[in-house]
Amino acid sequence: MxxxxxxxxxxxxxxxxxxxxxxxxxxxxxxxxxxxxxxxxxxxxxxxxxxxxxxxxxxxxxxxxxxxxxxxxxxxxxxxxxxxxxxxxxxxxxxEGNIPPVPEVTPPPIPEDLNTAIKSGKVRAPTHIISTISDDRGEEPCYAGVPMSTIIERGYGVGDVISLLWFKRSLPRYCTQFIEICVMLCADHGPCVSGAHNSIVTARAGKDLVSSLVSGLLTIGPRFGGAIDDAARYFKDAYDRGLMPYEFVEGMKKKGIRVPGIGHRIKSRDNRDKRVQLLQKYAHAHFPSVKYMEYAVQVETYTLSKANNLVMNVDGAIGSLFLDLLSGSGMFSKQEIDEIIEIGYLNGLFVLARSIGLIGHTFDQKRLKQPLYRHPWEDVLYTK
Structure with missing residues (x-):
């Protein structure tokens, strides 16, 4: 038919x-x-x-x-x-026998929509992302379970937000204020350091904000701003093992490893880094314990007997003081402290802070309409 x-x-x-x-x-x-x-x-x-x-x-x-x-x-x-x-x-x-009968076939059931089945609890679907620090599914975003409105109503600052999103808990005010001080003190260190220099050169090449920022951030590493975590690791290991400062330094020397957090290109015994002094002063006034910082100072005393510029730098100050913050606050277990240092939280603090300055240098060059940068010949040693 x-x-x-x-x-x-x-x-x-x-x-x-x-x-x-x-x-x-x-x-x-x-x-x-x-x-x-x-x-x-x-x-x-x-x-x-x-x-x-x-x-x-x-x-x-x-x-x-x-x-x-x-x-x-x-x-x-x-x-x-x-x-x-x-x-x-x-x-x-x-x-009439014109065609053979066709057996009835039960059609297969139409599969239920996955989203509907999940909502009804009939099936489970594997998630592709796991997030524990924030939730935006309700009427307002929540940081570690704290609604946005609560953050504003209670007058939380940047340090409080960092404590929620990074550490998943509300830290005491002296801790969050210390975080904010670190951000302010590390926001910039002039146009001559490698990070700012890269951002300036990139901005003058006509690149956009993000490119200029990333260009500067990519210089952060073991020689520039990225030694905070290493300083914390080595200071903690040496202190916890009961090593005397000279034993720690000489042991590092035998391994061919520079002590992270010690040494500066410009600062010296007679010209201390003001940022280090401000951080130490705050910690003495507000921290319940500064045992790691005091150990780092003892290490500095020994290294200064070797060379005048082997002073504690801002990496060493933040690294040792953050150990005191984590252990002295009583809000972190030993395992959590080790994990925080291993993951790289403390370097993240420098990255966050220095981004402020790198963005500022980018805006500064664009505002001044600076031309393409070319390094002068007289500052280059041409040799074979």
Whole structure:
């Protein structure tokens, strides 16, 4: 059997009518031409596409359906009846033995939408990202479970936000204030250091803010601002093992390792780093314990006996004092402290702080409309 579904407009269906009349089509034909509702409209109606347009009487759905019916096709009284007519025609052919019966097949169930199934608790789906520090699914974002409105209402500062997003807890005010002091003191150190120099050169090359910032950040490492974690690791290991300062320094020397947090290109015994002094002064006034800092000072005393510029730098000060913050606050286990140092939290503090200065240098160069930087020949030693 054949099933034909046509539509009003055009004359294609009449070719089937002629084929039925001439006996060219021997199979039973079930047909329906849609668009019978066109007569209900006062004007010409456009259906589905350009050809489905109610035009003359011969192109109407009613005329086509009647012509098909007169030619011998099985035409239902409405589109809704098409399904039952197809079924009746097929069953009649089976009864007459013209076609073999077709066994009924139970269609497979349509799979339930995954999101709907998850909501109903029927299935579990693996997550691709695990996040424990913030949640933005409610009416307002929460940092470590603290709503944004609470952060504002309680007057939390940048240090408090860092304590929530980095350490997943609200640290005492003296701790968060120390974090803020570190950020302020490390925000910039002039245009001559490697990070600022890179950002300045990149900005003067016409690059955008992000490119200039990243150019400066990529210089941070063991020789520039990236020794805070190493300083904390070595100071903690030496202190916890009970090494005397000279034993620690000489042991590092035998290994061929410079003591992280000790030594400066400019500062010396007679020209101490003011940032180090400010951090130590704050810690003495507010920290319950400064045992790691005092150990670092003893190490500095020994290294100064070797060379005048082997003073404690800001990396060593932050590294040792952060150990005192973590252990003295009573809010971290030994395992958590080791993990924080291993992951690189303390270097992250310098990266965050110095980003402020690098952005400032980028804006400064663009504001001054500085041209492309080219290093002067006289500052280069050309040699073979």
């Amino acid at each position: 054949m099933v034909v579904l046509g539509e009003l407009g055009g004359s294609d269906e009449y070719s089937l009518v002629e084929a039925l009349k001439q006996g060219k089509v021997q199979k039973p034909v079930v047909a329906w031409v849609s668009g019978t509702c066109a007569r209900l409209f006062k004007s010409e109606v456009q259906f589905g596409h350009a050809g489905a347009k109610s035009g003359g009487e011969l192109e109407s759905a009613q005329s086509k359906n009647q012509a098909l019916r007169d030619a011998g096709a099985v035409v239902p009284t409405s589109f809704e009846a098409l399904e039952s007519v197809i079924k009746e025609t097929f069953e009649k052919l089976v009864e």
